[in-house]
Amino acid sequence: MRCPSCDHDNRTDRRFCTACGAALSPACPSCGAPTEPGEKFCGGCGAALIGAPTPSAAPPRPPEAIVAPTDAGERRQLTVLLCNLVGSTPLSQQLDAEEWRDVVEAYHRTTAAAVTRFGGHVAQYLGDGLLIYFGWPTARQDDPKRAIRAVAAIPASLADSLMGRLDRLSTAKEVAQRAAVLGREFGYPLLAATAGMDEAALRHGLARLVDAEILFARGEPPAATYTFKHVLIQEAAYQSLLRRTRQHLHARIAEVLEERFPERVASEPEVIARHYDQSGLVTPQPG
Secondary structure: OEOOOOOOEOOOOOOEOOOOOOEOOOEOOOOOOEOOOOOOEOOOOOOEOOOOOOOOOOOOOOOOOOOOOOOOOOOOOOEEEEEOOOOHHHHHHHOOHHHHHHHHHHHHHHHHHHHHHOOOEEEEEEOOEEEEEEOOOOOOOOHHHHHHHHHHHOOOOHHHHHHHHHHOOOHHHHHHHHHHHHOOEEEHHHHHHHOOOOHHHHHHHHHHHHHOOOEEEEOOOOOOEEEEOOHHHHHHHHHOOOHHHHHHHHHHHHHHHHHHOHHHHHHOHHHHHHHHHHHOOOOOOOO
16 A cells, blocks of 8 residues: 555555654555545545444443341231220310320320330320330340230229329328318318328328329418319329218218308308218208
């Protein structure tokens, strides 16, 4: 192949002149048509030129690497409990917002304590209810059995929850029960005259009930007046008494009111009438 610049005769496989270094323009090996440097195919016949790279398929893309999950899946058996306060709707309508909040918080605390004792986890507080998991975050082989035991320990109703608070006060519980017969609000003189308890024990029990925020106190004994913080606590304490004991206490209160508090009987006749009615005795008729 002759160089177009210096006319040097080069071998046919040369792309540049070996004498002057100029680019050679080889002829098409098929038709002899002249070609220009850099051309890959002949402009006359379309044949591939000698030394020109032939098109090839794009190299196959390497397969994408399969990323192994960082956390291997774990199968667990989960026991789920949904605990709701029985009769919460009518109760919420009877109490003001603050009282209802305190009652729900007390139920939450009591239920959560029972669940935690058996290894459960309170996942969420839902209004007056609780969503509870056994098996997460800690899994145990006997989680279903633990859940059953927890259910037996969870208060079934608000009354059970409130009585649980009184039970933890031991001797003060008896004071609350006797005071509950008098009503939500009562005075120390009437309680002392009807409770049938030693005065020191009575005062100590009242102090514990005030510290536990079951009772509110105004003044100091013997002139103190007490009020149950929630009517539901008073009702729970009252209902926990045996029927015969309640009747005896109502009868005793009616007698003491007539003997020592005639002015109250005259101003509030419905009070003594209620106690006579609950005692099963006949209300005395005015002379």
